[in-house]
Structures are given as structure tokens and as C-alpha cells.
Amino acid sequence: MDPQALLTCLSTASCVITQTTGGLISGMLLFLVAAGLSLIFGTLKVVNFMHGSLYMLGAYFAYTLYTATGNFTIAVVGAALGVGLFGLVFERLFMSRVYNTDVLMQLLVCYGFILILDDAVKIIWGAEFLSMGMPAAFQRPPIMIAGGILPVYYLFLIGVTLGVALLLGLLLTRTRAGKIVRAAAVNPTMTSALGINTALVFGGVFALGGLLAGLSGALAAPVRSMVAGMGFSILIESFIVTVIGGMGSIGGALVGALLIGLVRSFGTIGFPLFTEGVMFLFMTLVLITKPSGLFGKEH
Amino acid sequence: MTDTQRTRRNRRGFIKAAGALTASGLAFPYVARAQDKPIRIGVPTILSGRVAQLGISSRNALQIEVDKFNAAGGLNGRKLEIIARDSKGKPDEAANNTRQLINGDGCEIIISAESSAGAFAVQEVIRELKVLCIHTNSETSSLSADPKIRVPTAFRTARQGIHDAIVSAAYAGNVAKAKGLKTWMTCSPDYAYGRDNTSLFLEYMKRFHPEIEMVGEAWPKLFQADYTENITKILQAKPQALYSCLWAGDLVSFLDQSGIYNLFAQTTLFAINMADYTTLTAVKNLPAGIHSSSRYLKTFPAVPENAAWGDAYKAKFGDYPTNWSWENSLAMTFLTTALRKVNSTDGAKLADAIRGMKVKSPFGADGTVTMRAEDQTTIGYAIGWGTTISKEPYVPSVTPGDWKSILEHEAEWKKKMGFA
Numbered sequence: 001m002d003p004q005a006l007l008t009c010l011s012t013a014s015c016v017i018t019q020t021t022g023g024l025i026s027g028m029l030l031f032l033v034a035a036g037l038s039l040i041f042g043t044l045k046v047v048n049f050m051h052g053s054l055y056m057l058g059a060y061f062a063y064t065l066y067t068a069t070g071n072f073t074i075a076v077v078g079a080a081l082g083v084g085l086f087g088l089v090f091e092r093l094f095m096s097r098v099y100n101t102d103v104l105m106q107l108l109v110c111y112g113f114i115l116i117l118d119d120a121v122k123i124i125w126g127a128e129f130l131s132m133g134m135p136a137a138f139q140r141p142p143i144m145i146a147g148g149i150l151p152v153y154y155l156f157l158i159g160v161t162l163g164v165a166l167l168l169g170l171l172l173t174r175t176r177a178g179k180i181v182r183a184a185a186v187n188p189t190m191t192s193a194l195g196i197n198t199a200l201v202f203g204g205v206f207a208l209g210g211l212l213a214g215l216s217g218a219l220a221a222p223v224r225s226m227v228a229g230m231g232f233s234i235l236i237e238s239f240i241v242t243v244i245g246g247m248g249s250i251g252g253a254l255v256g257a258l259l260i261g262l263v264r265s266f267g268t269i270g271f272p273l274f275t276e277g278v279m280f281l282f283m284t285l286v287l288i289t290k291p292s293g294l295f296g297k298e299h
Numbered sequence: 300m301t302d303t304q305r306t307r308r309n310r311r312g313f314i315k316a317a318g319a320l321t322a323s324g325l326a327f328p329y330v331a332r333a334q335d336k337p338i339r340i341g342v343p344t345i346l347s348g349r350v351a352q353l354g355i356s357s358r359n360a361l362q363i364e365v366d367k368f369n370a371a372g373g374l375n376g377r378k379l380e381i382i383a384r385d386s387k388g389k390p391d392e393a394a395n396n397t398r399q400l401i402n403g404d405g406c407e408i409i410i411s412a413e414s415s416a417g418a419f420a421v422q423e424v425i426r427e428l429k430v431l432c433i434h435t436n437s438e439t440s441s442l443s444a445d446p447k448i449r450v451p452t453a454f455r456t457a458r459q460g461i462h463d464a465i466v467s468a469a470y471a472g473n474v475a476k477a478k479g480l481k482t483w484m485t486c487s488p489d490y491a492y493g494r495d496n497t498s499l500f501l502e503y504m505k506r507f508h509p510e511i512e513m514v515g516e517a518w519p520k521l522f523q524a525d526y527t528e529n530i531t532k533i534l535q536a537k538p539q540a541l542y543s544c545l546w547a548g549d550l551v552s553f554l555d556q557s558g559i560y561n562l563f564a565q566t567t568l569f570a571i572n573m574a575d576y577t578t579l580t581a582v583k584n585l586p587a588g589i590h591s592s593s594r595y596l597k598t599f600p601a602v603p604e605n606a607a608w609g610d611a612y613k614a615k616f617g618d619y620p621t622n623w624s625w626e627n628s629l630a631m632t633f634l635t636t637a638l639r640k641v642n643s644t645d646g647a648k649l650a651d652a653i654r655g656m657k658v659k660s661p662f663g664a665d666g667t668v669t670m671r672a673e674d675q676t677t678i679g680y681a682i683g684w685g686t687t688i689s690k691e692p693y694v695p696s697v698t699p700g701d702w703k704s705i706l707e708h709e710a711e712w713k714k715k716m717g718f719a
Contacts, residue, residue, distance in 0.1 A: 015535050022531040029525070118347075127351040128618070129548030131555060133583025142561055149534060151559035223556045224524050225548035225581065229348055233524055268528040269535070272518060275528075 006270030017148020019265045025154045027261025028161035032216035033234055034241035034253040035168065036209030042248025043185040043205045046099060049110035051238065052231025053117040054210045058083045058217025059226045060125055063132045066221070072135040079218035080211050087210020091203050099202075114231075121228040129227040138222070157219055164215065165254055172250065181205060185248070240279055244286050246296020255294060337380035338373075338644055340365070340634075341400030343393050343421055344412035344436075346385035350547065352577060353623055357412035357435060358383050359616050360624035364631030374638050382406060386417050393417030397424040406430075407644035410630055412623065415439040415492060419448070426450045431637075431649040433630040436623050438463070439495065443676035444718045452646040454653055455676040456630040456668075458622075460496055462682060463571065465708045466700030467592060468503030470684035471569050474590060475508050475540060480567060482514045484538035486529055486553070488545055489518035496544040496571070503708070504542075514538050519545070519553075526553045530560050538566055546572035551581045558584055574685070576619035579693045589687040591694065594622035599697040600681045604661035625662045629677065632658045633670060664702060674718075678702065 009015035037051045061079035066072060090113070098106050138153040172178040184191045184201045192198045216234075224230075241260055245252025260279055267275035286293060342361065344354035361381055369378045382404050386393035393413050400406040401424075409432040411421040418437030425432040434442060434455040441448055443455045474480065485501070487493035497516075504511060515536040517529040530553075533541060545553050550572055557563060563586050572578065573591030593599045597609030597619065608628070612620040620628075637652035638644070655672035662668060664681045671678050682705075685697040713719035 009535065018531045018534060019528070022527040026525045026527050122347075122351070127347075127355055128577060129352075129551060129581060131551045131581045131583050134555065134559060138559070139584070142559065149531075149560055153559050220524070223552070223559065225551040225555070227548050228351075230524065233522065265528045265531065268517065268532050272516075272532075276520070 001271050001274070003270055006266060009266070009269050012147075014147025014149075015269075017145050017150070019269065020262065021148065021150045021154065021158075023262035023265030024158055024258065025261070026264055027258040028158055029216050029220050030234065030237055030241055030260060031254050031257035032161060032164065032212045032219075034238040034245070034257050035165070035250050036212035037238050038242045038245070038248055038250060038253045039168075039212070040206055040209040041242070043181055044095075044099065044202055045185075046095065046106050047103070048095075048206075048209065049107055049235070050113045050117070050231075051209070051213055052233075052235030053114050054083050054087060054213035054231070055217040055220075055234050056121065056226070056228070056231035057086060057117065058214030059132075059221045059224070059230065060121060060130075060217075061214065062218035062221040063125070063130055063226060066132055066135070072137065072222075075221075076215065076218040079221075080215035083214025083217070084207040084211030086214075088203050088207035090210075091206035092199075095206065096199065096202065118228040125226075125228075127228065129225045131225050132221040134222045153222065160219065164212070165250070168212075168250055177204075237279075240283050243283050243293060246293025248297070249293065249295040252293055252295030335376065335378075337378045338408065338638075339380050339382055339400075339404060339406040340408045340410055341397065341404060341406030342381055342383040342410045342412055343386050343396040343400065343417065344383055345388045345414065345417070346383065347387055350388060350414070352547065352621065353414060353436060354383065354385065354412055356577075356618075356621040357410075357623045357627045359612065360620060360627040361410060361412075361631060363612065363615065364628055364635065368631075368635050374642065379635075383412075386413060388414060388416060390416050390420035394420040394424050397421045398428070401428050401430055408634065408649070409433075410435055410627065410634075412436050412627060415442070418442055422448065422450055422453055425453045430646040431634075431644075431653075433634065435627045435630045439492070441716075441718075443674045444713060444716070446718060449675065452650040453675065454630075454633070454650075454670060456633065456670075457626045457677075458680060458682065459676055460492075460499060461709050461712055462678075462700075462705050463592060464496065464499035464503050465705050466682050467500050467569070467571055467684065468507050469700070469704065470698060471500075471540075471542065471590070472504060472508035474567075474569075475511060478567070480540040481510060481512055482538045483511050483540045483542065484513070484515045484517070484533055484536055484566075486517040486519065486533060486541060486543045486545065488521045488523075488549060490521045493518070493521070493544055497542065500542055500544075500571075519549070522549060524552065526556045529553075530557050530562060533562060533566065534560060540567045540569060542569045542571075544571050547575075547578060548581070550578055554582050554586070555584075558586065563589070572622075573687060574694045575622050576693075577621050579687070580619075585687060585689045585693075587686075587688050590684060591687060593681065593683050593685065593694065593697050595620055595625050596692070596694055596697065598692045599683060599685075599694070599699075600661065600664065600666075602661055602666065608661050629658075629660055629662055629668060629680070632660055632668075664699060678706065 033055050040048045058079045061082045062075040065078045066075035098109050140152050142149045142151040184198050188198045241256035245256030263278050264275050346354040365379045384396035386396050411418050411434045415437040418434045429452055432453040436457050438457050438460045440459050440461040485497050487497040517532050519529050569590040571592045573589050575594035597606045633653050637649045640652045641648045653670050657667050657669045660668045662680050664679055668677050668679050683697040683699040685694040
């Protein structure tokens with residue numbers, strides 16, 4: 001524990017800016033994964049344990065597209081859409097068959113696909129770790145704000161993620177499609193009785209969740225090395241985020257992810273050996289005081 | 300002779316001949332099978348997960364040497380055969396696999412291509428089953444240095460942590476003096492290897508260059524994806540130099556993420572695990588001027604045999620070998636030399652042959668590597684530091700470590716630890 005270092009940091013603008021933006025960056029990528037996980041749970045009432053693998057696929061798809069085209073935009077958009085499509089196929093062919101079964105069966109299906117996808121990655125891309133490298137457009141000195149440092153790529157990343165969060169919020173609250181998703185989440189039988197194809201809704205939601213995870217993986221590809229199994233750690237953190245924010249709440253996922261990002265960023269200065277512990281402690285406190293999460297609805 | 304007698308004799312002859320044929324058919328193939336039966340070498344290692352490259356590049360190097368030995372006729376016609384089992388990096392599975400390889404698969408020799416976590420578990424199985432074992436990847440010094448852990452039939456061809464620490468600190472101390480690098484920080488993975496390696500480095504660094512001042516430390520988790528909070532912490536501390544024993548994909552991520560913060564414009568990096576081809580080629584924008592220890596470079600030692608070995612490996616497997624590859628190749632040099640010498644796979648006999656053995660090797664600092672008898676670990680292997688450039692040969696000039704100094708400081712360290 002080094003509270004003095006933390007106080008010193010909090011009293012200097014450069015440290016506050018650097019650490020805050022650092023926390024935002026970690027939080028934003030986490031948000032994209034957690035939002036998809038939360039959306040799928042909120043609507044389909046299944047916990048997608050292979051969501052981390054979709055993040056991994058996004059990173060590898062982006063790597064392949066970027067290597068083939070040299071265009072980062074194509075790589076990110078193509079990877080996100082590709083993983084979304086994979087999510088749709090996976091939901092229709094496999095997950096849809098276990099909706100009404102025991103949660104252990106759902107876990108088994110997901111775990112099976114985690115292993116299959118990890119092995120598929122090893123067969124296709126190899127067991128060795130890969131690095132995509134920073135696209136030329138972002139290879140420039142970081143921006144200095146009041147002595148604080150903000151890399152250009154991270155500024156882009158925060159912008160894209162905030163834009164996605166806004167679009168997602170608008171989609172769910174202001175559009176007919178969003179209303180249908182919310183209705184299917186509350187009462188799928190009644191929604192179906194009103195002539196709405198709920199199977200299509202469920203497939204669409206799973207695809208959207210996959211798209212968000214794929215987007216996160218693609219955006220992370222220039223700065224995080226890729227290896228089979230890389231989705232596991234982000235899956236654990238996404239679960240913490242969704243528990244803190246509330247299962248099914250996109251806003252909760254955003255707040256939870258940013259909280260985790262900031263705790264890690266400032267925690268590494270003030271309590272470097274207990275940063276992970278603080279995350280879990282915070283999750284435990286939320287579970288005790290508000291089991292449905294900060295923004296989750298009571299059942 | 301009546302027809303009846305002739306018929307009886309013919310029948311007896313037929314039965315005798317058939318019996319003899321059957322007997323020879325049973326006996327000769329038995330002899331032939333015994334001669335043809337391959338000598339199985341069990342290889343507990345890591346073949347899946349984030350560090351699968353550890354096992355894959357180890358197995359590849361072993362296979363090259365096995366093929367060479369077999370092509371030369373094997374051991375009186377008996378070929379070597381590798382059976383590798385995946386421990387996934389878990390000590391309990393490493394121990395179970397070793398036991399299964401010996402008792403179930405009939406392996407007569409074990410090459411333990413495990414990380415330190417698995418190697419200590421394998422060591423205890425070897426203590427009980429007494430077959431020959433060579434640890435090829437575990438760098439933790441106590442595995443061979445501590446008499447309580449040491450096992451008579453177990454050896455190590457991996458580099459040793461204490462050797463690395465002495466050479467690293469001597470090199471870094473010289474650079475620090477020359478460039479006036481007084482403020483230092485560390486950023487290493489938060490697990491046994493990271494802690495041990497970093498504390499040993501700092502211990503010798505303070506001894507060789509007491510003027511340095513430590514201004515902070517960062518301990519990211521092993522296999523952490525995002526190093527942003529560690530990088531920003533380093534930026535705040537503004538050290539002139541940074542020591543790190545991050546490795547493989549973790550080091551690549553750290554470098555990629557540090558690059559966009561321009562970290563190395565203000566801080567000189569000493570990354571002990573940088574100069575390994577897997578890492579050097581994975582970093583897309585490799586910064587020039589990173590100081591690193593030689594893990595495996597085909598240009599160090601700068602001898603034709605080393606370059607030829609690196610090129611042959613690449614030709615066969617598509618990639619350059621790793622640090623783990625040469626350590627496994629060296630193990631096979633000791634093993635095949637001992638097999639030919641004692642003409643047996645008996646653990647005790649092979650151990651007697653290997654103990655104190657000196658072999659010619661492309662990985663030796665002077666063309667040879669010795670298996671020191673007193674603690675059954677290798678000395679005299681090539682070890683040094685240099686600075687990176689962004690393309691081949693990646694580390695154009697390597698300053699070799701001084702083995703006389705290494706051995707003196709190691710002896711002191713052993714006394715201090717109560718190992719000698």
C-alpha cells in the first residue's frame with residue numbers, strides 16, 4: 001500500500017489526466033465485451049460463457065483482414081461483422097437448442113466451443129502469439145494535455161466506443177427494433193403471440209452481442225498480442241463488470257467497466273499489490289448490498 | 300522300410316520340422332523385437348495455452364537430434380522415439396504425465412521440457428522412479444543448486460537464473476555508468492519467476508553499481524492483456540532506465556502499448572527476454588536500442604555450427620528456434636553421448652556418464668559446455684547482452700558474459716543460501 005503516492009498523483013494534473021485516460025481506455029474495451037454479454041443475458045436469459053472466444057475471434061479476424069488489405073477500417077468493420085455472423089450461426093445451430101435446459105447444459109455447450117475455437121485458432125493461425133502492429137495513421141507522438149499523456153490511438157478508441165455506447169442506447173430505447181428486443185426480454189411468449197418472430201430476435205441479439213465482442217477484439221488487436229485462449233481473462237473481467245453494473249443493463253456495463261478501469265489505473269499507484277483484490281472486493285460489496293447490480297432490475 | 304514306417308517317419312519329420320519352425324518363429328522374432336524396440340524418451344511439457352511455444356519449440360529441437368541419432372544407426376539398432384505429453388503448465392499434470400510416461404508408455408528416459416512450475420513436480424517423480432531425467436527449460440536456480448531438491452539421476456541443461464542475474468547486472472551496471480542512468484524502475488510479471496529474477500538482478504545491480512536509485516516497481520499479472528496502468532505508472536515515476544523480465548506475448552503487448560505512449564523516448568529498456576526470435580519477429584514496430592540478454596540468436600555464438608543449426612531448424616519448421624530449442628538440443632547432445640558410452644538406458648549408469656561430462660556444442664561460450672558434477676547443471680554456455688535493431692540480425696553485437704566472474708559470484712551466492 002502506498003497511499004502517499006496516490007495522494008501525490010491526485011494532486012498533480014498530469015498524473016490525474018494520464019491515469020484517468022488510461023483507466024478509460026481499459027474500461028472502454030471491457031465495456032464492449034461486457035455490453036454484449038449483458039445484452040445477451042438480458043434478452044435471452046443465458047450466460048454466454050464463450051463470449052471471450054468471440055473477442056478472440058474479432059482480434060484474429062482483424063489481424064487477417066489487416067494483413068490482407070492493409071486497411072485498418074476494413075479490418076475492424078469486417079472483423080466485427082464476421083464475428084456477428086458467427087454469433088448468429090452459433091445461436092441458431094447450437095445455443096437455441098439449449099435455451100430451456102439446465103444451466104449446466106448451456107455451460108457445457110459454451111465450454112465445448114471455447115475448446116473448439118481455441119484449437120481452431122491454433123490450427124489456422126498457429127500456436128505462437130501474433131502482433132498486428134499499430135496502423136500507420138496512429139503512429140504519431142501522443143497528445144500532451146496539462147502534462148498528461150494521451151496516445152492518439154487511445155483517443156480514437158475512446159471516441160469509437162463512446163459512439164457505439166450511444167448508438168446502442170438509442171437502438172434499444174428509441175427504435176422499434178429496440179422495443180421488440182425489450183419486449184422479448186420481458187415476455188417472449190407474449191411477444192411471439194403478437195406475431196413477432198422471437199427466434200429472429202434472439203438470433204439478432206446474439207449476433208449483436210458477438211459483433212460488440214468482435215469489435216472490441218479488433219480494436220484491441222493493434223496493442224494486445226494475440227494467442228489462442230486470450231479471451232479467458234477478458235471474460236472473467238466482463239463477468240465482474242456485469243455483476244457490478246447489473247446483468248442485462250447496458251448503462252450498468254458502461255459504469256461497471258469504467259469503474260474497473262479507473263480502479264486498476266489509480267490502484268496500481270496507491271495499492272499495487274491489491275488492485276485485483278479491490279475489484280473483487282467491490283464486486284462482493286455490490287452482491288451483498290444490491291445483488292441485482294448497481295443498475296440491474298430486482299427480480 | 301514299409302509304407303507304414305515311411306508314412307510314420309514322414310509324419311514325425313513333419314512334426315519335428317513344424318515344431319522347429321514354430322520354435323524359431325517364436326524365438327527369432329523375440330530377439331529381433333528386442334533389438335528393434337525403440338528407446339522411448341518421455342517428454343512432459345506444455346503444448347497448449349499461452350505458452351504452447353515452450354513445448355512445441357522444445358519438441359522440434361529434440362526431434363532434430365533424434366532423427367540425427369537414428370539416421371546414424373541408433374543404439375545398436377535401437378532407435379530413439381519421443382513421446383510428448385501436455386501438462387498445460389500444471390504441476391500436478393506434469394507429475395502425472397511423467398509417471399504415466401515411465402510406467403504406462405515404457406519410457407526409459409525423461410526430458411522434462413517443463414517450466415519451473417512443472418519441473419519441480421517432475422523432479423519428485425524422478426526421485427522415486429530413478430530414471431535419467433534432463434530438465435531443459437526450468438531456469439530456477441534452486442532446482443539443481445539446493446542439495447535438498449537435487450536428485451542423483453536428474454540434470455539441467457537450461458540456463459540458470461543466478462547466471463543470468465550476474466551477467467545482466469554486470470552489463471546493465473556498465474551501461475548505467477557509461478550513460479549516467481541513475482534512476483531505475485522494474486516491470487516484471489507477478490509470479491515466482493518474475494519475482495526471483497527481478498530481485499536477483501537488483502541484488503547484483505546494487506552490488507556492481509551502488510549509485511543507482513530505485514524509483515518504483517510495477518508488477519503486472521502473468522498473461523495480462525492490458526499494461527496501460529503499468530505504463531502510466533512508469534511515466535509518472537520518470538525512471539531513466541527500466542528492467543523487465545516480461546517474456547513472449549506479454550513482452551510484445553507491453554512494447555506495443557508502451558510505443559504509443561513514447562515511453563522509450565525517455566526511458567532506456569533492459570528486457571532480459573527480448574532477444575529471442577519469436578519475440579523479435581512478433582513485435583511489428585521493434586524499437587531500436589533495447590538492451591537484452593541473448594536467449595537464442597543464430598549469430599551468438601558467432602560460429603558456423605550455430606548459424607547452420609538455426610537455419611536447419613528454420614528450414615524444417617518454418618520458424619527460427621527459441622531459447623528453449625537450444626536448451627533441448629544440448630540435452631540430446633549429453634544424452635546421446637552418454638548412451639553411446641554406456642550402451643544402456645539404466646538411469647544410474649547414464650547419470651554417472653553425464654556427471655562432469657564436457658561436450659562440444661555450438662551453444663558453448665568456447666565451443667564446449669560442461670555438465671558440472673557437483674550440482675548437475677550446465678556451465679560454459681553462451682550468455683551475453685546487446686542492443687536491438689529492427690531487422691536481422693536484430694542484436695548485431697553481443698557482449699559475452701565472463702564465466703570466471705559468473706562462477707565466483709555463484710559460489711558466493713551458494714554459500715549465502717546455504718547450498719554449499
